[in-house]
Amino acid sequence: MIKKCVVLIALLCPNLLQSAPLSEPASLRDSLPPEAISYLRIPNPWGFLTAPKGSVLNDALANEQHVQQIQNLESAIYQNLLNLSQADLHPALRFFFHHLRSPIEAVALLPEHMPPHLANHLISAKLDLTSIEAFNQLLTQLVAKTDALSIVNPLSKDGYGLLIVAQMLPLFLHYNVNTRTVYLMGGFTATEAIFKKTLAGLAPVTHHPMFDMEKQVDTSAQGFFQWINFQRLSPILLNKIHPDIISQWHKWGVTSLRAVALGWGVSEGKGRLKLILDMPRTGFRQLFPGISNNLTLTASGQPQTVISFSIPALTWLTEFEKIADQVLSHDDVQAYYAFKTELQTEMGYSLETLLGALGPQMLFFSDEVGYFVAFQINNRNMMQKVFTALMKKYDWASYESREIKGKTYHHLKTAFIQKAIEDNPYFLSPSSAGKKAFVLFWTQFISNLKTHYYWVEEDGYLIFATLPQFLLDRQQSSSARVPLQTWLKEKQGQDNQSSLFLLSTTFSETPRKLYHAYLYSLVLLGDVFETEIDLFTLPTARELSLPMQGTYGIQFDISDSQLSLELVFENNPLEFIFEGGMSTVAIAGIMAAVAIPAYNDYMLKSKISAGMRLLNTMKTKAEVFRLEEGRFPTVKELEMPRQGTYTKNLRLLKRKNGYAIGFKDPALPGVLKLIFNHKTQRWRCTHQNLQKKYLPRHCRGVIKERPKKRIKKSIGDDNRNKQQVAKALSLLNDFAKRAKEYFAVLGTLPTTQEIEDIWGLKSPQGLHIQLLETKDGYYTLFEKPAISGRLILRGNANNRSWTCTHDGMLERYLPEECK
Known part of the structure; x- marks a missing residue:
């Protein structure tokens, strides 16, 4: 049922x-x-x-x-x-x-x-x-x-x-x-x-200025994200900045900054680490239009890597010349225009013709058939003019073209090395005749080396390759053509529409490696923290249909309203380390070398710290017993705590001069001890076989007790001790005053914890003040190793009285009311 x-x-x-x-x-x-x-x-x-x-x-x-x-x-x-x-x-x-x-x-x-x-x-x-x-x-x-x-x-x-x-x-x-x-x-x-x-x-x-920026970074609402509305803050902040600085910022449009966003999350199926500036084009920046790409190039089969630069150089040059007088010195402006004139005279074409021929896009990409570099054709007439001028000017370059299956293939050979040798004759002038013959022999061979360029024109681009076979395979490949812009958007999660620079690549089996490394990490954590991680119940990479390729990319975007810098990945920014197949070894090495030893050290320190607290609890009980009964308790009279994880590890040991409280845990190689000596009336923390790095500083001594040395006190010491006792009594009286105020309001005396929490009364540096609760009130007492005995202010909850007394303190240190 x-x-x-x-x-x-x-x-x-x-x-x-x-x-x-x-x-x-x-x-x-x-x-x-x-x-x-x-x-x-x-x-x-x-x-x-x-x-x-x-x-x-x-x-x-x-x-x-x-x-x-x-x-x-x-x-x-x-x-x-x-x-x-x-x-x-x-x-x-x-x-x-x-x-x-x-x-x-x-x-x-x-x-x-x-x-x-x-x-x-x-x-x-x-x-x-x-x-x-x-x-x-x-x-x-x-x-x-x-x-x-x-x-x-x-x-x-x-x-x-x-x-x-x-x-x-x-x-x-x-x-x-x-x-x-x-x-x-x-x-x-x-x-x-x-x-x-x-x-x-x-x-x-449903609508907020932050939401559009957040959507670009993290749609899960689980990642890191920060957004600041500078449009609200800038009028106030700018009042605190020097006017000259504000003027420069205004020229470059910085004062128009509306918002900033920074985040690490997941959006459109990809991990993203992104900085966004919501900054419209104002000031000088409005002269430089945002990037607007339309990538029409295709790859043969699935692309593997794309690196793109998009620089509208001619447009930016034209706009720059409008403000050159404002951002450059007069001499720099004159030098710039002199360079343009010299280029026109020397090359036969203007700087505008050179920059306007190709662009704005320049790409490197690889696919199933090879590696390519592509330049977008911006103006065919300008391109032809520049090419013709170059071939006419430099006779050490030769050009040919071939028609193969209806496609024109271009080939350019340049003798850069021969030209460099001719322009620098000192290469052929060694100091001795023997060396001259050797140099001439090898120079003859080297000067014959040529640099070869092969390209085709396709989809509005010049596509270059280091070998013609790459270009031939590209035309004859049976693989389907994949638009690079579609691949970037749909497979890589990168939108290149406004990118000034973009890099996007794939790593083999990254999603599967990430999943396997994640599972391995779970097992390691399970072993460390003593819990079973049953991997057999979890799905396999095949069952999850994890893709065989993983994304990794970076891009810098400039649009009419925003600037942004973005890192794109599958799950974390450092996943490129998995490409080498060393993920499991790296994780195991890090855990074995750093995490596990650190965790073990922490566990030992925690156990010793827990034992120290229990020992101090026992010490406090013994002190309260002594103040109430006038003597320290016997082993039988000292009640052992019964609650807590480590109370079973406490041991109470008889000694001929008193007794000791020991803490021994199976995980510890030794014993932590707190020893009381009846003769010296002192407690001492010590240990056996424990490493000092795990112990509190005052517990790092050896067990053997040394007799106290008799130190001759000076008059200056006496005066300092009297001042210490008077200062301590003032603090004890302050405790009493606060407690009386508390009683007047609530009708009961506060606990020691309430005194500390409410009024923040804690022992100043150099004063050893303790608060000990008893069955009918509590003691506030002062004790310092350099001053024998204790100064005590006892509070009685029954008659609400306070009594100043002492335990073994020299009378010359005591105020009259405490003698």
């Missing part, structure tokens, strides 16, 4: 039985407030690395078995690393790698006519926390480890709370348990009313 129910649910509601994703797409971007001047998206590491985003590995990452394996791996990392050492690992790492369930989004909100430093910042993210209590617990852990943060109001039942940043800046919080979304707002003008009004005003947005 149960099986039938499960099958029925699976058929009717398949999503209910699917594993919940570790990362959802960003959602704040869907409801950007109109006053937003910037947007930042920091990806969730699990979403960025393992979630389907539309790339070539999309089906593999979306596979249900893969999702389950990733969830198992995440749980293992949390149990074996993130949750291993609660006190030493910052809770922010647990938040980022375990609780976070979406990218972190941050929006700067700036009302009209307000300076940028008064912008409020709204931050949003989805978490896995199911209650306000769980959120408050995580918040307390974060604040305890972050000095700049303090809690004013923890989250109430309606999910609102307040933090203070750097003791001055309010940070408002709201956690929506239903959507599991946390919102934060901070800023010099932020208030609770503004925060609530902003959240209430969040509504779906």
Whole structure:
């Protein structure tokens, strides 16, 4: 019956039985407030690395078995690393790698006519926390480890709370348990009313200036993305810049910059790392029109590599001459026009004729039959004029053409080496007759070498090859002709319409190599974090129909409204390293040489750190017992902790002069010890057979105890000690004062943690202050190795009294009220 129910649910509601994703797409971007001047998206590491985003590995990452394996791996990392050492690992790492369930989004909100430093910042993210209590617990852990943060109001039942940043800046919080979304707002003008009004005003947005730029970089809403609205900021920022600089910027159109976007994500099935400047043509820049390519060239079969330059040289030259007087000195302008005159006289054609003959496109491409260089024909008459002038001027060049199967093939031979020797006769003038004969002999052979150029005219281009066979094969190949522009757009994910420079190539089996390297990485991580990764349940590259070729490219675009620089790839920018077939070796080498030893060191340090905390807990219990009973407890009286991962590793050992608390874990080669000596009344941390690099600095000594040396104190030492004791008493009294204020409001004394969290009262550098809770209150005590004994201020919760006393401290150091 149960099986039938499960099958029925699976058929009717398949999503209910699917594993919940570790990362959802960003959602704040869907409801950007109109006053937003910037947007930042920091990806969730699990979403960025393992979630389907539309790339070539999309089906593999979306596979249900893969999702389950990733969830198992995440749980293992949390149990074996993130949750291993609660006190030493910052809770922010647990938040980022375990609780976070979406990218972190941050929006700067700036009302009209307000300076940028008064912008409020709204931050949003989805978490896995199911209650306000769980959120408050995580918040307390974060604040305890972050000095700049303090809690004013923890989250109430309606999910609102307040933090203070750097003791001055309010940070408002709201956690929506239903959507599991946390919102934060901070800023010099932020208030609770503004925060609530902003959240209430969040509504779906279908059109926003950011969306067009984001679409070019990342459509998955899982990648990194930043957008800044300079159109709103520039009027304010330009007021702070020197007018002369602004004038230069204005000439080149920099002041017309409307927005900037930078991102790393997936768009149109390809990974992209892209910088975009939304910058219309103004100033001098409007004289230089944007690139507008129409690539009509075709390849024989599937292309392999395309490198393209598109430079409208003649148009740019004409526009440049309009502003030459403004950007060049008078002498430079005169030199430029003198060069043009000399070129006309020497070559028989003008610079405009030379630049207007060919272009704007120049390409290198390779396909199934060979390697080619192509020049677009811009003006046939100009091209013919330049070619005729060159052949007439240089007699060391010869030209011929042939008709083969109705196609004209051109061949140009040039004797560059012979010409160079004739123009430099010192090559033929060695110092001795013997050398002269040798040089003349070899020069005769070398001067006969020619440089050969072969080309055909096709599709409005001159297509060159190093051998005529490449051109013949191109014409006679049975492979279908593939338009290069279509191949770039559809196969490579690159639009060359506005590209000044473009490189696009293919790597053999890159998608498959990426998938196999990814699986190998999962296995390595599974081994390190002690969880089973069952690869047999995951699909093969054949089952996923992964393509045999992978894309890699880069381009720089100039259009009428934008400048952009883009890197295009399948899954990550460094995947070209897989081309050599060394991906598995590289991953294994990196993991073996760096990651695994570092992880092992971290595990040992974490275990020792956990043991040190337990030992200090035992020490504190012994100190409290002594203050209450007037003596240190026996081994039987010192209660051992029962909760915690490592409490089973504690050992309490009797010694003739006191006792020791030892911590021994199976993974450690030795023992960490905290020893108390009745005679010296001191605790000492030491160890056996542990490497010093894993130990706290004060625990790196040897076990053998040395007798204390008697040091003669000077009058100066006495004065310094008195000052230290007086300063410590002032701080202890401050604790007492704060506690009384707390009692007057709430009717109970605060805990030591509340004193530190609320008022930030911590021991200054050089003063050794401790807070020890007892059954009827707590002690605040001062102890320093250089001063024998302790100064104690005891708080009694029953009668709310405070008593100053001491334990073994010299009276000459003590204030009168403590003697």
